[in-house]
Amino acid sequence: xxxxxxxxxxxxxxxxxxxAFSPISGTNATVIGLTLxxxxxxxxxxxxxxxxxxxxxxxxMKDVIVPANSTIRCVTQGEKLIxxxxxxxxxxxxxxDSLDAVISYVDIV
Numbered sequence: 001x002x003x004x005x006x007x008x009x010x011x012x013x014x015x016x017x018x019x020a021f022s023p024i025s026g027t028n029a030t031v032i033g034l035t036l037x038x039x040x041x042x043x044x045x046x047x048x049x050x051x052x053x054x055x056x057x058x059x060x061m062k063d064v065i066v067p068a069n070s071t072i073r074c075v076t077q078g079e080k081l082i083x084x085x086x087x088x089x090x091x092x093x094x095x096x097d098s099l100d101a102v103i104s105y106v107d108i109v
């Protein structure tokens with residue numbers, strides 16, 4: 001079983017939910033880091049959801065306050081988030097173009 005460490009960068013996340021991460025079809029992935037940075041001078045609320053292959057969507061983090069010009073770590077301190085094939089990690093803010101995200105993950109092939 002091969003493993004590949006990777007990073008994905010997403011800029012200017014806003015009020016429209018975006019699929020920030022989805023494993024390559026036919027593979028699973030382990031998210032080992034998820035950081036959200038507030039680009040504004042206002043506190044924003046961030047939502048991180050996980051959607052499965054049958055369109056069931058649940059909150060991983062709901063309405064978490066990210067202080068102005070600050071960063072929060074959503075996956076941290078040895079925690080891991082397993083994302084199966086066909087699943088999606090969705091990120092959204094309550095303010096337009098307010099968040100950047102850095103996602104560190106391991107592809108398991």
